[in-house]
Amino acid sequence: MIYLDNNATTRIDPRVLETMMPFLTDNFANAASTHAFGVGASEAVKTARQQLADLIGAQTHEIVFTSGATEAINLAIKGVAEQYQAKGKHIVTLQTEHSAVLDVCKHLETKGFEVSYLPVQPNGLLDLDLLKNTLRKDTVLVSMMAVNNEIGVVQPLKEIGRLTREVGALFMTDGTQAVGKMPLNVDELGIDLMPMSAHKFYGPKGVGALFVRQRRPNRVKLEALLHGGGHEGGKRSGTLNVTGIVGMGRAAELAQKQLQSDAERVGKLRDTLENELLQISGTRINGNRENRLYNVTNVLFEGCDSDALIMGLENIAVSNGSACTSASIDPSHVLMALGMTETEAFSCIRFSLGRFNTADEIPQVVEAVKKVVGELRAMSGG
Numbered sequence: 001m002i003y004l005d006n007n008a009t010t011r012i013d014p015r016v017l018e019t020m021m022p023f024l025t026d027n028f029a030n031a032a033s034t035h036a037f038g039v040g041a042s043e044a045v046k047t048a049r050q051q052l053a054d055l056i057g058a059q060t061h062e063i064v065f066t067s068g069a070t071e072a073i074n075l076a077i078k079g080v081a082e083q084y085q086a087k088g089k090h091i092v093t094l095q096t097e098h099s100a101v102l103d104v105c106k107h108l109e110t111k112g113f114e115v116s117y118l119p120v121q122p123n124g125l126l127d128l129d130l131l132k133n134t135l136r137k138d139t140v141l142v143s144m145m146a147v148n149n150e151i152g153v154v155q156p157l158k159e160i161g162r163l164t165r166e167v168g169a170l171f172m173t174d175g176t177q178a179v180g181k182m183p184l185n186v187d188e189l190g191i192d193l194m195p196m197s198a199h200k201f202y203g204p205k206g207v208g209a210l211f212v213r214q215r216r217p218n219r220v221k222l223e224a225l226l227h228g229g230g231h232e233g234g235k236r237s238g239t240l241n242v243t244g245i246v247g248m249g250r251a252a253e254l255a256q257k258q259l260q261s262d263a264e265r266v267g268k269l270r271d272t273l274e275n276e277l278l279q280i281s282g283t284r285i286n287g288n289r290e291n292r293l294y295n296v297t298n299v300l301f302e303g304c305d306s307d308a309l310i311m312g313l314e315n316i317a318v319s320n321g322s323a324c325t326s327a328s329i330d331p332s333h334v335l336m337a338l339g340m341t342e343t344e345a346f347s348c349i350r351f352s353l354g355r356f357n358t359a360d361e362i363p364q365v366v367e368a369v370k371k372v373v374g375e376l377r378a379m380s381g382g
Contacts, residue, residue, distance in 0.1 A: 002361045005317045006354030007149050007177060007296055012247070013202040013355070019250040020204065023243040031240045032231065041242045048249025052209055055252040056175075056194065057185035064210045064232045065245050069176040071225075072195030072210035073100045075236065076172050079222030080141050080193070081108050084170070088138025089113040092131065094145070094155075095337045096120050098174055101143055102333075122339050123288035124153035132163050139169040146178035146194075150321055150334040150350055151287030152296035154182070161190025170220060175211075176200055180255035181293060182263070186211055192220050198244065202355060203251030207244030210235075258355075266353050267294035269362060273351060274299070276366040280373055286335060286348060296352045298335075301369075304347050304376045312372035316365055319350045 003011070023044065029037035031045050049060045066072045081091070093105055095117045105115045116134050121127055126144065135142070142164040147154050157173055164171040172193035178184055179194070180201025186194060194211040198204055212235065213220045222235055229237040255262075274297045277283055282302030301309060306320035321332040331345035340348075351365075 002316045002357075002365060004351045004353055004357070004365065005319050006357075007152075007200075007350065007352035008319060009199045009205065010202045010354050011356055012199075012204055013251060013254060015254060016203055016247045016250045020243050020247040023246050027242075029242075031242050032229075044246050045240055045242060048245045048252075051249035051253045051256075052196075055184075055256045056179065056196075056211060057187055058211050059214070061233065062211055062214045064212055064235045065240060065248075066195075066208045066210055066236055067206060067241070068208035069174070069195045069197035069200075070100045070208075071236075072197075072208050073098075073174060074104055075210055075222065075225050076193040076195060076212075077101065077104045077108070077141065077143060078225060079235075080170055080172075080220070081111075081113060082223035083221045084140040085113075087168075088136070088140050090116070090136055090139045091141045091143065092116045092118065092134055092139060092169075093143045094118050094120060094126060096124065096148055096150075096334045097143065097145055098149060098176070099333075101145070101174060105143075120337055123291075124148060124151050124286075124334075124338060125288055125291060126155055126160070128156065128159055128163065131160065135163060135167045135169065137167060139164075139167055141170050141172060143172045143174070145174035145176070146184070147182070147293045148287070148334060149177050150332060151298045151338075152177075152292035152352075153287045154178075154291050154293060156291075157189045157191065165190055165218075177293065180252060181259075181295065183259060186213070192218060198248035198251055201251050201255050204244050204247040207241050207248050209248065262355055263294045266355065266357065269357055269359060270295055270297055270351075270353050272359075273297065273353070273362050273365060276362070277351075277369060280370055282377075286338060286340075295354060296350065298348055298350045300340075300344060300348045301373050302344075302347060303380055304373055306346055306349055308376055309349060309369075309372055312375065313365075313368055316368055319352075320346075320348060321350065 029041040031041040161171045170192040175194040175196045179196040192213045197208040226237045286298040335345040
């Protein structure tokens with residue numbers, strides 16, 4: 001199997017697994033227990049909290065551990081909506097956000113909130129003038145993802161943060177595809193809230209975190225979603241997933257050390273793959289080729305159904321959109337927002353590379369894609 005679906009999930013790094021294993025066997029205590037074993041588990045959580053804070057330029061008390069990015073997104077958006085509705089009930093987001101953000105916003109609309117879903121330009125980037133003209137005095141939250149999960153486009157976070165702060169609103173960026181893959185400093189970018197997920201940067205599934213700014217004068221207040229014990233500073237009750245948290249911390253530490261080397265090596269692999277795929281007639285890259293993350297390319301193959309193409313690549317794992325919407329029969333909302341037709345959107349494949357891909361795999365993928373594309377076009381008479 002050649003795995004090119006790293007935006008859906010990454011393989012756990014063996015060094016992360018090694019760090020986690022003792023907490024599945026001998027060090028199994030509850031981090032909230034006051035005996036020596038519990039204190040040991042608590043210290044391991046503290047270490048992980050520091051590792052994650054260091055990765056994004058935060059302070060340890062600003063990290064809230066969750067079950068993953070979806071829970072962190074819900075906590076952030078619903079928590080802000082509940083706490084700041086006296087200021088206003090206006091939220092601004094993008095049409096190309098992950099479904100976790102869009103579904104929460106749609107839920108809040110049923111509660112009396114007004115949500116502005118901004119379109120993107122054909123290259124997937126936000127028009128900053130449009131954002132500026134959309135922001136209002138009653139805007140309480142701007143939510144715009146750092147890196148799009150389908151096309152890899154990187155939004156101008158610093159400029160978004162500046163415009164958001166000018167109207168006294170909070171800025172949340174979904175960092176799920178960015179954390180651990182690119183430099184991110186929450187202070188430099190003006191970020192107030194940032195969800196993240198361990199399994200997107202070679203950590204375990206089932207654990208994530210939310211950065212919540214706690215430094216004055218921009219301290220963020222959140223209404224908790226879960227009650228029952230007051231864990232995580234009262235923001236997220238529940239027994240801590242010590243094993244997962246330890247793994248997330250170790251993954252963050254490794255990511256910080258390897259940010260540049262991973263970007264250089266994986267970026268070269270992506271560029272080689274992309275350039276070879278573009279030699280196939282009737283192909284083009286979706287999104288912006290300059291402002292995007294190094295590991296992903298989203299390619300349109302004219303005259304080919306993406307599901308059929310995926311099935312034809314028997315030993316190669318790729319995708320035609322977000323794993324979280326894989327059961328949907330609708331075209332990708334991200335690709336449609338770029339101005340594609342439904343036919344075009346159903347003819348696109350996402351290739352997302354990672355730390356464990358090798359140069360030897362690229363020619364194999366190119367040859368396999370060429371073969372399947374040729375067969376599909378022959379069957380359709382193209």
